[in-house]
Amino acid sequence: MKVRFQQQSEHSECGLACATMMIDYFAKKVNIVELREKYGVPNGGYNLFQIGSVLEEYGVVSKAARINAESVQSIPTPFIAFWDLKHFVVVEKIIRKTIHVVDPALGKRKLSFEAFKEHFSEVVLYSTNDGHRSRKISKINNTLKESVLENKKLLVVTLSFSLLSHCVSLLIPFVIQSIIDSSAKMPFQSFLIGIILMIASYFVINMVKIRLLVRLQTRIDKTLLGNTIHQLLHLPYSYFVNRSKGELIYRINSNSYIRQILVDQVLELALSLLFLVVYIFIMFWMNMFLALITIIIVSILIGISIINARINQKIVQNQMVVMTKSQDIVNEMINNIFTVKATNSYEYIYKNWSENFGQQIIMERTKAKYSSILTNIPNSIQSFYPLIIFFFGYLMIQSQEMTLGAVVAFSSIGVMFLTPVLSITNVYNQLLMIKVYIDRLLDILETKQERDDGEFTLENYTGKIDLENVTYRYSRFSEAAIKNVSLSIQPHQKIAIVGASGSGKSTLLKVMANLFPVESGKVYYDDVEHEKIVLKTFRKNLGIVLQENILFSGTFRENILMGRKFTDDELLRSIQIANLDELVASFPLGVETKISENGQNFSGGQRQRVSIARTVISQPKAIFMDEPTSGLDNITEKIVMANIFKLPATVIVVAHRLSMIAEFDKVIVMEAGKIVGEGTHQELLETCQEYQKLYKISEYPIVL
Numbered sequence: 214m215k216v217r218f219q220q221q222s223e224h225s226e227c228g229l230a231c232a233t234m235m236i237d238y239f240a241k242k243v244n245i246v247e248l249r250e251k252y253g254v255p256n257g258g259y260n261l262f263q264i265g266s267v268l269e270e271y272g273v274v275s276k277a278a279r280i281n282a283e284s285v286q287s288i289p290t291p292f293i294a295f296w297d298l299k300h301f302v303v304v305e306k307i308i309r310k311t312i313h314v315v316d317p318a319l320g321k322r323k324l325s326f327e328a329f330k331e332h333f334s335e336v337v338l339y340s341t342n343d344g345h346r347s348r349k350i351s352k353i354n355n356t357l358k359e360s361v362l363e364n365k366k367l368l369v370v371t372l373s374f375s376l377l378s379h380c381v382s383l384l385i386p387f388v389i390q391s392i393i394d395s396s397a398k399m400p401f402q403s404f405l406i407g408i409i410l411m412i413a414s415y416f417v418i419n420m421v422k423i424r425l426l427v428r429l430q431t432r433i434d435k436t437l438l439g440n441t442i443h444q445l446l447h448l449p450y451s452y453f454v455n456r457s458k459g460e461l462i463y464r465i466n467s468n469s470y471i472r473q474i475l476v477d478q479v480l481e482l483a484l485s486l487l488f489l490v491v492y493i494f495i496m497f498w499m500n501m502f503l504a505l506i507t508i509i510i511v512s513i514l515i516g517i518s519i520i521n522a523r524i525n526q527k528i529v530q531n532q533m534v535v536m537t538k539s540q541d542i543v544n545e546m547i548n549n550i551f552t553v554k555a556t557n558s559y560e561y562i563y564k565n566w567s568e569n570f571g572q573q574i575i576m577e578r579t580k581a582k583y584s585s586i587l588t589n590i591p592n593s594i595q596s597f598y599p600l601i602i603f604f605f606g607y608l609m610i611q612s613q614e615m616t617l618g619a620v621v622a623f624s625s626i627g628v629m630f631l632t633p634v635l636s637i638t639n640v641y642n643q644l645l646m647i648k649v650y651i652d653r654l655l656d657i658l659e660t661k662q663e664r665d666d667g668e669f670t671l672e673n674y675t676g677k678i679d680l681e682n683v684t685y686r687y688s689r690f691s692e693a694a695i696k697n698v699s700l701s702i703q704p705h706q707k708i709a710i711v712g713a714s715g716s717g718k719s720t721l722l723k724v725m726a727n728l729f730p731v732e733s734g735k736v737y738y739d740d741v742e743h744e745k746i747v748l749k750t751f752r753k754n755l756g757i758v759l760q761e762n763i764l765f766s767g768t769f770r771e772n773i774l775m776g777r778k779f780t781d782d783e784l785l786r787s788i789q790i791a792n793l794d795e796l797v798a799s800f801p802l803g804v805e806t807k808i809s810e811n812g813q814n815f816s817g818g819q820r821q822r823v824s825i826a827r828t829v830i831s832q833p834k835a836i837f838m839d840e841p842t843s844g845l846d847n848i849t850e851k852i853v854m855a856n857i858f859k860l861p862a863t864v865i866v867v868a869h870r871l872s873m874i875a876e877f878d879k880v881i882v883m884e885a886g887k888i889v890g891e892g893t894h895q896e897l898l899e900t901c902q903e904y905q906k907l908y909k910i911s912e913y914p915i916v917l
């Protein structure tokens with residue numbers, strides 16, 4: 214049994230991807246989505262011990278060993294190998310001096326012993342389980358099935374028209390036969406009328422078929438892509454936190470490949486299969502001997518095409534991985550062009566990209582190498598097929614077993630038979646490919662949506678928040694970012710969270726704002742446990758301003774409203790609170806002024822203020838802000854914060870600068886995921902050593 218390739222979705226997921234491949238091989242069909250949901254991905258990835266624990270939970274008993282490359286053949290395959298001192302790969306098998314490696318970042322590769330030795334870091338994790346599990350054919354995901362089933366009617370109609378057009382073309386050989394065999398007494402006019410009628414009906418049927426096909430394609434596209442985007446929008450925030458954007462976009466694009474293969478190819482396959490039976494029947498009815506020759510030729514064609522498809526699948530899988538990486542590099546380059554320029558790192562980035570692109574080219578060439586032989590043979594056979602039939606047909610005419618017309622007709626039917634056979638093998642090829650695309654899409658489609666099954670709507674939410682022994686960790690194996698935190702925040706209180714970098718301030722804020730689900734403990738809003746609240750409607754009570762202030766391309770108005778309905782007065786009020794009124798007034802188009810994508814044409818502080826206006830416009834009852842004013846000067850910061858403080862809302866702010874700290878009702882001091890101090894600024898200065906330290910080193914001494 215082969216190891217099923219599992220691609221890692223982010224840089225630190227190689228350990229988890231290797232664990233997925235091992236579990237899938239030895240114990241149970243799993244995909245990385247399931248393991249990711251269960252264990253998460255710690256910063257810096259998994260170590261061998263943690264991978265071993267995951268395997269054990271799934272019934273794969275494993276052992277780690279330190280071993281040099283020369284002795285690695287004694288380890289039972291597949292096993293996990295430590296790679297370049299920073300990565301994990303699965304060694305699928307070792308055949309003589311060739312090592313078959315499944316790299317979760319790069320796909321399946323064959324390495325010479327020397328190349329293996331160069332990368333192998335002399336540590337392995339192997340399974341002591343006996344043999345592999347039995348594998349059943351996997352079921353296609355429901356969303357994909359639904360997308361097709363929803364358009365069942367249209368599918369049947371399109372299929373019927375395709376069938377009709379095939380039927381019309383099936384008549385052609387018989388017409389040719391009667392023209393040749395009855396040429397002496399041919400009723401010229403009726404033949405001509407018949408032919409014109411045939412051409413006209415073929416044309417009309419095909420025209421309708423093409424239109425139906427396009428309609429079917431667009432409908433399936435819409436359902437498939439619509440479902441994916443809908444699913445993406447309903448995934449929890451944590452899904453996006455560590456994922457690369459290029460990778461996600463590539464996964465989303467898998468939709469159109471899947472549709473192309475499903476609609477264009479599978480439809481063809483269904484018809485071809487049906488017509489194969491018809492053709493075989495007709496051929497044997499016309500001439501047994503020629504029919505047998507055709508079947509032999511076809512068997513050779515199918516054999517070669519299957520080999521071709523299998524080779525292609527492997528190459529395409531690997532090709533997709535490098536293509537995604539290229540896209541990622543370009544994405545990062547464009548997003549971080551300032552850093553590239555500032556650090557003068559053109560060559561480094563270019564080298565990175567061109568190395569990756571080089572691999573892409575090598576794969577393209579390998580593909581061409583194989584297909585120049587394997588695609589060429591079927592094509593050549595197809596071209597020479599009529600010659601073979603005419604050769605044997607000639608002998609039959611001589612022995613008067615067949616007429617010339619019958620040989621010509623047989624040859625045409627034979628060619629018609631070969632075409633669907635070739636298309637079946639081509640579709641088989643594509644179907645192997647679709648699996649690769651589906652697996653990539655399933656990462657999105659099979660991830661659980663954010664839960665929303667609460668019973669309380671909390672329409673009159675006051676802004677009270679309580680945390681009871683809350684712990685949150687980014688992954689099962691990483692240290693908790695928030696440890697056993699209990700906290701009570703009263704309506705309209707103004708709270709600041711302070712602490713050293715990495716102490717868990719942002720994480721605590723996100724947990725309070727319900728962006729991250731807690732691992733243990735409870736979060737209460739107005740004394741109602743968060744799991745019992747209808748999140749969809751409740752979310753509008755929470756306003757969140759995060760560090761990354763993303764603006765969309767559109768006007769000021771559009772960026773603040775974000776599709777929600779508010780009056781012009783409400784819009785102006787939010788602009789005033791964010792102290793944007795002067796800026797907006799300075800533009801001739803006011804709130805209709807265009808903001809470019811990501812707000813590139815505005816300063817960081819201006820972007821922050823648009824983000825604040827966007828949050829306060831909905832008059833949330835609790836406002837969570839992660840360093841919302843880091844880009845503002847002291848005076849603007851004071852104005853904005855004073856405006857926010859006046860709002861009838863609970864305000865919780867992660868603050869690096871302590872310049873306004875004395876104005877908060879309560880300050881929470883964090884250290885290593887725990888609350889180490891809680892009280893007013895004055896109280897903490899007297900009682901909390903950690904706070905005193907922070908205050909002393911604060912860049913901006915307090916203004917009292």
Ligand SMILES: Nc1ncnc2c1ncn2[C@@H]1O[C@H](COP(=O)(O)OP(=O)(O)OP(=O)(O)O)[C@@H](O)[C@H]1O
Binds near residue numbers: 687713
């Ligand atoms: N997306 C993530 N995945 C894994 N670990 C994370 C992630 N984000 C933060 N962490 C880890 O969680 C811990 C707390 O991080 P957090 O961002 O909450 O700290 P912070 O106090 O807000 O830091 P800063 O002031 O530098 O923003 C850190 O150890 C950090 O490495």
